[in-house]
Amino acid sequence: MSNLPSYISIVFTCTTLLTLWLFSRTVNYSKIALIIVILWAIFQSLMGISGFYSNLNSFPPRFLLLIAPAILLIIIIFNTNKGQAFIDQLSIEKITLIHIVRIPVEIVLLWLFLQKKIPQLMTFEGRNFDILAGITAPIVYYLVFVKQLMSKKMLLFWNFACLALLLNIVINALLSAPLPFQQFAFEQPNIAILYFPFNLLPSVVVPLVLFAHLVAIRRFLKK
Template sequence: MASSVVTYGILLLAVLVAILFFVGYRFATEAELRSRQERTSERVALKMSLVIFFGATWWSLGGTLASMGLLLDFDRRPPVMFLLVGFGVLSAVVLGVTSIGRAFAKWVPLSALVLSQSFRLPLELVMHRAQAEGVMPPQLSYSGMNFDILTGTFALLLGIWLVLGGAPRAVVWAWNLLGMGMLSMIAFIAIASTPQVAFFGSEPRFINSWVGHVPFVWLPTVLVPFAVFGHTVVTRALLSAGQRKRKDRVTRHYL
């Protein structure tokens, strides 16, 4: 039985990142429409309504499937959990590389994009508490093999650095690559901890089934996709900044 710290910690963090996404989307959409000298109020209202609808549907889908126990049925081929999480991560990448991600990368300050990933610091603290309570497998916390707490900690420090004066682009690149590497590592560990693989042992305490329950289902279906989307957008922002610098150098060369 998870404590209220673990239960409400995961829930509140999922709500927080959902709010951050909606606020960022509204800000980026309004800025994009203003740059085109288009009427913003009606268009923004329509786009926000659609995003909130699809977000609420996705949130409800994860909760419903978990409540029905379908996410704990790993005998299905393929398991519903794999399909759900895979679709969420793929959708995050698609959003990041399409016009939505472009608007985020163009209009949302890089400092805000980086700071938004600092949610991973409290998340890892909650996950550590979960493993201490026997709710989550130990290998998924920083006492085991998950060191994503570094990504969250550096996101907070780097974000503040960017706000105060601007960190070198190379430092942001290093953090972004670190974060993507940590995400890939924890994804591998999570898959290796499923009942089919049971790489760390077949004892219940080593099996990654806790995310098949509400509210923990929103960790792989909301928090992880938000992290993936964030890294995708930061990558686009860094690439765009590099392209602008190269164009400026070429322009100065021919002036």
């Protein structure tokens, strides 16, 4: 990925750091949570830099290491007493704001498409409408928590809708990657996420955004 304009990597790296900062505020700067997430981000950075994920012929697919551990950790958190106690004391206000990172992510995806590193269907010019979640996040935050003009039920609906947008792009991205189960974009597969720093999108940024939605939904449904 050395032939990419440097600004693309710089903007995405800054976006990842912004995500980590917003997450740290969300978890009230919990040392354990921050240590786990930062170590995971460092590990994934080293894997991406080494070209570990560019080997597409290994079995099981190395790509699984990008997403499986984070998803497994989220499942554990939501199904253990300590994990539930931890997420039930998080601030919904701060959780809502973390979704603004989806705006720069979508801009980076468009740049990657123009550089022929991902297919068009992964951008807002194709099947990806996830930028709507990023644009509406500060609006929803303002209407719900500042002006109190929007009900908590509407916030719950917004979380479900934005979760659907997230799952849509995740599924399309996975099925566009040059893996045995690829279904789309054979003329221009999704190769960017196999390299640093873009491998941090499925391994760090997406799991944190998913975690934020699930925490908010659990809190509202529990009430």
